Structures are given as structure tokens and as C-alpha cells.
Amino acid sequence: MNLFEVILSIHIGLGMICLLSGMVSMLAAKKKGRHTRWGEVYHGAYAALAATAIMLSIWKWSEIAYLFYIAVFSYGLAIYGYLARKQKWKSWLQHHIRGMLGSYIGAVTALLVNIGDSIPLLNMLPSLFYWFLPTVIGSPLIYIVGRRYRKKPSVSKKISY
Template structure:
């Protein structure tokens, strides 16, 4: 049973990584971006569900997975709902949620796979836990500033 969830987890994680890149690189309008975003969100949802189930099955070894799954999917859900509902100043929540959740899935992928890669497995694992956040967080602010609405300065007529 665990192996079935693991296979689903790996496949949907891969779909999530690819659709996330497509959404990030496509023009921010209806079409490619929104379709990739929908695929990203729903594949992330399946990653979340499978992570929770697997962490419960092997609680002693992977309780941490339960908490990481909740936190990471919460960011993806925030970004998804911000775009769907469009509350006041929704765009910052959308960017922060989607890119924050992408940092989460990249971190998980790296941390799971680095111990299997020669040379990289000689570096401290903590480095790979922190590196995606160290690189990704400034990028979130950069993207947020890029798409921030421009302030209109009103000059009084003289």
C-alpha cells in the first residue's frame, strides 16, 4: 500500500515541478499560465495527500513529512485561492503562495535525492534544506516588485 502512495507521490511531484516551471515562464494571462497553474495546484494537492498518508503509515521515520506537507500545501492553496477569489491586494498572496510552495517542493525533491548523488552526498544535508529558500525568497520579492502596480503620481494643475 505504501509503495502505491509513493509512486503517486513521485509522479505528481514531477508533474508539479514541470507545471510550476511552465506557469512561471509563460505570460501572466489566461491560457498557458492558468492551465499550468491549475495542473500545478491539483498535482500539489495529490502530493500533499500522499505525503500525509505516507507519513501516517511510517510515522516514526517520517512524522516531519506530515508537517512539511501541511505547510507547503497551505502556501500552494493560498496562491491558488488568491487568483481564484481575487481579494484586495490578492496578487502578492498569489505570487508569495505559489513561489513559496514551489520552494517547498524543490526543497523536498533535493533533500530526498541528494543523498543518492555522488559528491553532493558529501556536503551537509542542511545546506540542501536551506539553499532553495535562500535562493528563492529574494526571487519572490523580485517578481513581486516586477508585477507590482505602478503608482500614479498626480500633479496639481498649475
């Protein structure tokens, strides 16, 4: 096994960790504990996943340059969502939701672009669909989740007459 294959194996393992930990975090109650622990696993694995994706794409640029762009953009979303929570930005929850779910869409997109043609039923779609299907499905979900967790204006902030 050469070094590229070793890094690729690590990358695939990290991708599996991201997809699983992201799903567990998404499904967990949104409070300290399970959600935050699995979210930390997701973020750490995603950082390493992006690093391996960048290495692999540079190594075989003419074949998989697209992986570089997916990695940079998707990890940008992950760090955006992560920092929004850690630094408690104004409206941090909305930023956190958009960033973390957006990065998950990026991970699913990368997965489909690479192995979508070997997944039954999906392999019946044109390969261009692998690039857009996660976003088409995921974007409305980001909106729905964002609305669900949007803070309601407090009584004191309402306009009085």
C-alpha cells in the same frame, strides 16, 4: 508491491508533475492561457501530492514525520496563492506570487531532503543544506518577481499639492 509502495509511486509521479507544471507556469507569459492552464495542473497535482505525503508520513511516522509538516505548510502556501487569484483579494497578485513560489520552494525542499544525497555536487554538501538551500535561493526570487509585477500607483492616487 505493497500499498505503501503504490502510494509512494503515485506521490513521486505527482511530485514530478508539480515540479514540471510549476516550472512551465512560472516561465509562461502571465496571462490567461498557458500560465493559467499549467497553474491549474500544478495546483491540482499539489493538492494530491500533499494528501499522499500526509498518508505516507502517518504510515511511517517515526521515519518520515517531517514529510507531514512540509506537506501541510507547503500546500498551505499553494492554496493561499491559488485563492488569492481566484477570489481576487486586495493586492491578489502579490499574494499569488508569494503563495505559489513559496509552495514551489516547499516542493523542491522536500525533493532535496529525500534525494539530495544522490544528486552529484549537491551530495558534497551537508544534508542540513537540503533544508535551507531552496529557501535561501528562492526567497530573493520571490521578492524580485513580486517587485516586477507590483502595480504602479496611478496618477489619480498620487498626492497632489
